[in-house]
Amino acid sequence: MQGQDKPTDTQKDEAALWHVKRAGGSMSVAQKAEFDAWINADPGNRLAYDQMRVLWTQVEEPVRRVSEVMSPKKAGLKRLREWLSPGRAFAGGACAVALGAAVLFLNPDMIANWQADIVTRNDTVTDITLVDGSIVHLAANSAITTDFSNGRRDIELLRGQAFFEVTHRNGDRFRVRAGSTIVEVVGTRFNVDYLARDTEVAVEEGAVRVSTPGDKEGVLLGAGDVVAIGADALVGTVHQTDIAAIQGWMQGRLSVRNVRVSDLVARLDNFAPGRFVALGDIADRTISGSFPTTDVDGSLETMAAAIGGNVVRTSPWLTVIY
Known part of the structure; x- marks a missing residue:
C-alpha cells in the first residue's frame, strides 16, 4: 500500500478524473460503485481525492466570494472591516493568496x-x-x-x-x-x-x-x-x-493535423469566456480536423466524440475534457 503522506502522480491523476466525473453530477450506479471501490482501495487514493477537493475549492470558491463582496456596498464594507481585524489577519492573507491563485487560473492572460x-x-x-x-x-x-x-x-x-x-x-x-x-x-x-x-x-x-x-x-x-x-x-x-x-482562423475555423488534444483545447480556450482544460491520457492523443471557433462548445463536443472522451462543465468558469 502507498504511504499516507504523499499520493503518487497516478493517484493524483485518477483523483482529478474522479472529481470531474462527480462534479458533473451524471455518474451511473456502476460508476459510483467503482468510485467507492477505488477510494477505499488505498489510503493514498483517499488522500489524493481530498487534496483535489481542497484545490478545487481554492480555485472556484474565492470567485464566488468576490461576487458576494462586490454586490451590496454596505455589506462589502462590513466584511472588509471584519477581514481587517487583527484576529483575521492570517485568514485574510490566506484568502488573498487563494483569490490570487483563482484569478490567475481563471484568467491566466491577465499579466500579459x-x-x-x-x-x-x-x-x-x-x-x-x-x-x-x-x-x-x-x-x-x-x-x-x-x-x-x-x-x-x-x-x-x-x-x-x-x-x-x-x-x-x-x-x-x-x-x-x-x-x-x-x-x-x-x-x-x-x-x-x-x-x-x-x-x-x-x-x-x-x-x-x-x-x-x-x-x-x-x-x-x-x-x-x-x-x-x-x-x-x-x-x-x-x-x-x-x-x-x-x-482558417481568420474565417472562423481552426484546421489542424495530428496535433495534441491539449494543444487544440488550448486554442479553442482562446475563443471561450471560461477555461477549457484537458486531463488524463486524452490530453496527449492526437487529432485532425476542422473546428468552428464560432461554436467552441460544439467543437469541444465534436472533439470529445472523435477521441472517445467526455466533456464536463463543472461551473460557468471551467470545462474539462477527459
Missing part, C-alpha cells in the same frame, strides 16, 4: 494583458493598421506590443495568433518576436501561431528569416513554407504547408 498595447476579445478577429501602414490580423484573445520609435518596426506577440501584411519601407526590417522566436522581414505576408506549445511560422508571400537567441542564423522561409520552434527554442525542419488551412 497588462503588458500589451492591443488585446483582442475572445469572440472576434481584429484588423489593425500599424503606423507604418502594415496590417495585423489579430486572432481572438491575442495580445501584442508595438515599438515604432527611432525608426524601429518591432512587434511582440505576447499571446495568440497573428497574420501580418508587411509594408516595404526603404529596406527597414520589420521584426516580430513570439517567446524565443524572432521573425525578420522586409515586405511579406506571414502567419505566427503562439497559442500552442510550439511557435509556428508560415509564409504566404515573400520571405522571412526565423531565428532564436540560441540559433541566430535560423532558417529562411519562402512562400508556402512553415517551421515550428519548440519550447527548447530550437528551430525545426522547414516543411511545405497549405497556407489557406493555416489561415
